[in-house]
Every structure is written in structure tokens, then in C-alpha cells.
Amino acid sequence: MRVAVRKERRPGERRVALLPLHIEPLVKAGFDVVIESGAGLAALASDDAYVQAGASVVDRTALAEADVLLHVRPLEPDDIAGLRQGIVTIGFATPSAEPDGVRALRDAGVTSFAMELVPRISRAQSMDALTSQALVAGYRCVLEAAMRLPRFFPLFMTAAGTIPPAKALILGAGVAGLQAIATAKRLGAVVEAYDVRPASADEVKSMGATFIKLELEAIEGTGGYAREMTEDRAKKQQELLTPYITKSDVLITTAAVPGRPAPQLVTRQMLEGMAPGSVVVDLAAESGGNVEGSVPGAVLDVNGVQLVGMADASSTMPVDASRLYGKNVTELLKLLVKEEKLDINLDDEVVAGACLTHDGAIKHEPTRQQIE
Ligand code: NAD
Secondary structure, X not given: OEEEEOOOOOOOOOOOOOOHHHHHHHHHOOOEEEEEOOOOHHHOOOHXXXXXXXXXXXXXXXXXXXXXXXOOOOOOHHHHHOOOOOOEEEXXXXXXXXXXXXXXXXXXXXXXXXXXXXXXXXXXXXXOHHHHHHHXXXXXXXXXXXXXXXXXXXXXXXXXXXXXXXXXEEEOOOHHHHHHHHHHHHOOOEEEEEOOOOOHHHHHHHOOOEEOOOOOOOOOOOOOOOOOOOHHHHHHHHHHHHXXXXXXXXEEEOOOOOOOOOOOOEOHHHHHOOOOOOEEEEOOHHHOOOEOOOOOOOEEEEOOXXXXXXXXXXXXXXXXXXXXXXXXXXXXXXXXXXXXXXXXXXXXXXHHHHEEEEOOEEOOHHHHHHHO
């Protein structure tokens, strides 16, 4: 069975769906792996390295004939139109934000699996690309802040005097937020964190940070996720968070609500209360922004506060991000194959959960309702 890896085409994307290190186990398992020429270059994997690992290098036109096409970012409608009916695709699809892509997959008769739809259950942990990529992003956004902060993160006691540690505040303590906490702690900052989910308090504390408890009723949606809050409650939350934000040197925001634009946690007025030189990194900038006025990919000066709108956070570390992602897609691929043949078993909870389109239909019900 032929598995193809495409070269990512979106501007700023440097990851690749498989690295050479993922090839050998696939070849041993009987797969014929083909890589679009140049697919791994931005992640420091040359065509030669793939060939040495047992893959073949092909040009773009050969991808459409594969049995399975692996990708990172969503396929564009133009790419999908050229695929053969019945091909299986595995990669991110951002269905709620890219309905045209979903329609194109449905109309082309593609069996597509969206990495963001993989159920977050224990059995599917090794396929959970949302988690693996959020881990990279959470780490990276703290480094971004550390590089820009005009002072140290750690405490220094020297003959020339004592330098107090930086104060970092992390809003949103999901996968990315917890990794941001861990990274800021490793760098020596004093870290506080807040999340609407009370369950996150223990996780925050286990990372060595202080959990901020606001006098607000807790809101938790289904499946361990947050849900959207009312306007009044959002205002109250902003009011209560203000004193914590004002005293922070570094603010990292990672809050998200599945299928909804990112909640706005920080207004411009709140930013203006921070000391000049402070750094704010908005990891949610691409999905609406947790911070008023943040622009993905831009660093803005707001009264001396540096506001960083993170963009393509995971792809800024393409080597390890691809390493983790490649493992995620390989594990999902293995679930779709039996005795070296495709076997799409929609009775399997993970296969059914991750399936976006199949046999000319949209299988993910919320997306179907949104689109049809
Ligand atoms: P996410 O990216 O959807 O959201 C990030 C965080 O933002 C969440 O913790 C959320 O509660 C928080 N948030 C939303 N609105 C907020 C607001 N107004 N103020 C402050 N915080 C706000 O979430 P995620 O990182 O993908 O993880 C969400 C949940 O899924 C967590 O409970 C996590 O432990 C769980 N999870 C489970 C598995 C598994 O079982 N395999 C894997 C990964 C994550």
C-alpha cells in the first residue's frame, strides 16, 4: 500500500507529516512510502535522508495516486480536486474554520481523517496531535517572552546585588498552558496561572505554580473542556484578573473553547496597566485572540508593553514538532490498515471520531450541521 507525504504549502509552515525516522518502521510493516521532493527541507530532512530510510522521492503529481496522503495543515480545495476518489487523507483539517475544504473533500469522495477530531481518550493518546503540537507551542511562547523581556527570569544573588525573579502569569492551563508553566518555572520565574476549569487547579499546583482562584462560579463544558461564558461573566473575570496582570512581567495567554473563537481575557486597558517592558504573548492570536488588538505574526508596542501575536507557534520548532506529529499520524494510519490493506472500521470509536468525510458524506455531525 502506497503512503504519500506532501510538501506543506501554507506560508510559514515548516513541519512535515513524516520525518526519515518514521519511515523504516512503516517500510518494515509493508508500506511503500513516497515523499514529495523537498517536503522535509524546512524540518532539516533532505530528500536523500528519506531515500536512505527506505522511501522514494516523487514529484507533486504522483501524490494523487497514493492510497493514503499524509499532511500537516489542511489541504486546499484546489489540491483536493486533483485527488482520486477513495483516497484516504490524514492531517489537520480545521473543519469549523475551513468549510470549503470540507465540502471539497466530501465532493471528491475522499475519506478524510482530521487530526483535531481524534477522540481524547487514553487509547488514542499516541494519536493526539492537538496535545503534541500544543506542547511545542506552550514551550515556544515562553521562550519568545524570555527573549524579549529586558530582564532575567531567575532570581540572582550576586556580589553586585540581588535580582528578583520575573513574575509570569499564564491564563488558560490546558496542554499549552501547562507546558508554558513548566517552561517558565524551569527558567526560574515565579509563576501564577488561572483557568476557568476548577479541575486544572491541581495540575497547575503540581507544576509548582500558584493557582489563582477568582470569586466566580466555575464553568466547565463537556469532555473536560471549557465552554463559552456570558458577556457579564467575561467582564467580571477581566475585572478580577486585572490586579494579577498589572503586577506581571510576563503574561502568556492560551485560552480556547472548542469550535468557538478564543475568549477575550485581556482588554487594551488592562495591558496599559502593565509596566513598560513587560511582554505579553497571545498564543490564541490566530483564533481570534485572548488579548484585545493582538495580530498573528506581529509584535505591537502598547504603551511600552510588547504584545506578541503568536502565529504558527508549533512550526517554529519544525524538527521536534514533526517528530511528534509523525508518530501521531503513523499510529492513526496503523489503525486504518489490516493485513496490509485499508480497512476503515467505523465501529471503532477512534476511527469514527476522527473521520471527517467518507463515501461522499460528512461524517462529523457538528461539521455536517454547520455546512449542510
Ligand atoms: P483548549 O486548547 O481547548 O483550551 C486551553 C485552556 O483554556 C483550557 O484549559 C480551557 O479550560 C481554558 N479556557 C477556556 N476559556 C477560558 C477562560 N475564559 N479563562 C481562562 N481559561 C479558559 O484545551 P486543551 O489544552 O486542548 O485541553 C483541554 C482539556 O482536555 C484539559 O482538561 C486536558 O487535560 C484534556 N486533555 C485530555 C487528554 C486525554 O485524555 N487524552 C489529552 C489532552 C487534553
